[in-house]
Amino acid sequence: MKKEKLDLEDYRKLLKQYLLTHDETALYQAEQLSKLSVQHNVSPEEIIHVHIEALKELYPNLQKEVSDSLNFLLEAMISYGLALQEYQSLREKQSALESEISVAANMQKTLLQTKKPTIKGLDIGAVSVPANQMNGDYYHFIEGADGTLGIALADVIGKGVPAALAMSMIKYSMDSFPEQLRQPAQILESLNRVVERNVDTSMFITMFYGLYNPVSQTFGFSSAGHEPGFFYFHETESFSEITARGLVLGATSDARYNEEIMTIAEGDAIILLTDGVTECHLGDRFIERDEVLEVIKHYLHLPAQEAVEKVYKHFERLQDFHLRDDFTLIILKKEN
Amino acid sequence: MEIKPCVNIRQEWDIVGARQLGREKAKELGFGTVDQARIATAISELARNIYLYAGTGKVYFETIDRLDKKGLKVVAVDEGPGIRDLSQVMQDGYSTSGGLGAGLPGVKRLMDTFEINTEWGEGTEIIAVKWVR
Numbered sequence: 001m002k003k004e005k006l007d008l009e010d011y012r013k014l015l016k017q018y019l020l021t022h023d024e025t026a027l028y029q030a031e032q033l034s035k036l037s038v039q040h041n042v043s044p045e046e047i048i049h050v051h052i053e054a055l056k057e058l059y060p061n062l063q064k065e066v067s068d069s070l071n072f073l074l075e076a077m078i079s080y081g082l083a084l085q086e087y088q089s090l091r092e093k094q095s096a097l098e099s100e101i102s103v104a105a106n107m108q109k110t111l112l113q114t115k116k117p118t119i120k121g122l123d124i125g126a127v128s129v130p131a132n133q134m135n136g137d138y139y140h141f142i143e144g145a146d147g148t149l150g151i152a153l154a155d156v157i158g159k160g161v162p163a164a165l166a167m168s169m170i171k172y173s174m175d176s177f178p179e180q181l182r183q184p185a186q187i188l189e190s191l192n193r194v195v196e197r198n199v200d201t202s203m204f205i206t207m208f209y210g211l212y213n214p215v216s217q218t219f220g221f222s223s224a225g226h227e228p229g230f231f232y233f234h235e236t237e238s239f240s241e242i243t244a245r246g247l248v249l250g251a252t253s254d255a256r257y258n259e260e261i262m263t264i265a266e267g268d269a270i271i272l273l274t275d276g277v278t279e280c281h282l283g284d285r286f287i288e289r290d291e292v293l294e295v296i297k298h299y300l301h302l303p304a305q306e307a308v309e310k311v312y313k314h315f316e317r318l319q320d321f322h323l324r325d326d327f328t329l330i331i332l333k334k335e336n
Numbered sequence: 337m338e339i340k341p342c343v344n345i346r347q348e349w350d351i352v353g354a355r356q357l358g359r360e361k362a363k364e365l366g367f368g369t370v371d372q373a374r375i376a377t378a379i380s381e382l383a384r385n386i387y388l389y390a391g392t393g394k395v396y397f398e399t400i401d402r403l404d405k406k407g408l409k410v411v412a413v414d415e416g417p418g419i420r421d422l423s424q425v426m427q428d429g430y431s432t433s434g435g436l437g438a439g440l441p442g443v444k445r446l447m448d449t450f451e452i453n454t455e456w457g458e459g460t461e462i463i464a465v466k467w468v469r
């Protein structure tokens with residue numbers, strides 16, 4: 001760190017000007033000098049030292065008690081100088097850390113990339129926004145050779161780097177599963193074993209897995225303790241919760257998962273989300289699931305991608321542009 | 337061999353004695369007031385640590401008088417418990433006083449060189465030098 005010597009001559013002139021005229025200009029310049037000193041890491045004791053020297057030059061017969069008392073002040077300022085230096089070094093460390101995390105966040109983005117597939121008769125929209133730089137939510141679309149579409153949605157309770165690391169693990173386990181492994185319950189059971197073996201028990205991962213079959217027009221799904229999503233039935237214009245029971249991933253080594261199957265018709269919609277959506281805070285109040293549903297209902301007539309983005313924007317604004325948790329929302333709309 | 341000026345640290349009061357002796361040596365060597373204050377503060381931190389964590393120990397001084405430069409060497413030694421996690425202790429913001437900039441990282445900043453030898457269970461020796469500018 002560079003240290004710039006405080007110019008005694010300038011300081012003396014400034015001080016003299018002030019003592020003679022009580023001029024506000026001199027005080028303004030002193031303020032500038034003070035800022036510059038902080039910038040250049042000049043500690044307060046050095047300024048006091050310069051002050052003492054300048055004063056002695058201006059008043060060679062300075063009263064001894066005055067100069068002694070200024071020396072006393074100088075000693076009393078030492079710790080402030082140290083605190084300033086510590087602050088500077090912590091700031092440098094912080095910015096190094098921040099850039100490290102942003103590199104990691106970019107890496108994560110690349111790792112967890114998923115292509116939104118084009119499936120005939122299905123309009124798909126998805127948003128996933130991390131509260132901090134790294135995302136502890138994760139969604140993935142898997143197209144099968146048989147024309148089915150798998151939809152994985154997971155949420156690590158907690159956020160930031162540890163959550164992101166756990167997510168990367170989930171993604172890579174799924175990538176390593178054989179192509180024939182398509183059934184939601186089986187997939188969750190396999191992932192449960194991976195998580196049970198590799199992730200600390202203090203870390204909870206919830207997951208939803210759905211499988212859309214365009215031929216039978218059905219949606220099969222299983223849930224590992226995941227926040228329930230919603231079905232929208234076009235015919236009755238009503239919503240119902242997508243409920244499936246199952247333990248969070250990694251709780252026991254041999255968790256079993258039920259699989260439910262729904263038939264979906266034209267105009268129906270499937271809404272999947274993480275608790276970052278339903279646990280939006282409004283001041284110190286959680287908003288209710290009903291309120292979330294209201295907002296989703298309001299935008300559901302739009303194309304799926306536009307709808308999820310509108311819903312996200314709504315809650316972002318509601319929370320003053322400060323997400324408390326990672327936010328992921330997927331909408332699948334059945335077309336003809 | 338020259339007898340090194342030395343202060344035994346047994347009670348809190350001795351910290352003041354160490355500061356005083358250090359300041360006298362610094363003055364003799366021609367350190368300015370700012371550096372005198374810095375040296376005294378560094379000595380305080382070292383002596384306080386001895387008093388707090390090792391119970392007893394000593395601080396001694398050596399004047400370095402070379403052709404090219406003069407300086408004051410401060411050595412703090414004790415046979416206390418030693419410091420287990422040095423790299424952690426030397427990090428900013430670790431000290432128990434919590435981010436007041438003091439502690440061992442502060443000593444390192446106040447002085448020009450800083451060396452620490454410590455063995456868990458055997459004691460600690462800290463050597464710091466300040467050069468006359």
Ligand SMILES: Nc1ncnc2c1ncn2[C@@H]1O[C@H](COP(=O)(O)OP(=O)(O)OP(=O)(O)O)[C@@H](O)[C@H]1O
Pocket residue numbers: 381385386389390414416417418419425430431432433434436438439440441460
């Ligand atoms: N001489 C020593 N013997 C044993 N342990 C020591 C000694 N000096 C320091 N330590 C250990 O290192 C830690 C850090 O010391 P340091 O002086 O940096 O901060 P602190 O004493 O905790 O707080 P501060 O000095 O800011 O009041 C101490 O908490 C103590 O555990």
Ligand SMILES: [Mg+2]
Pocket residue numbers: 381384385431439440
């Ligand atoms: Mg200490």
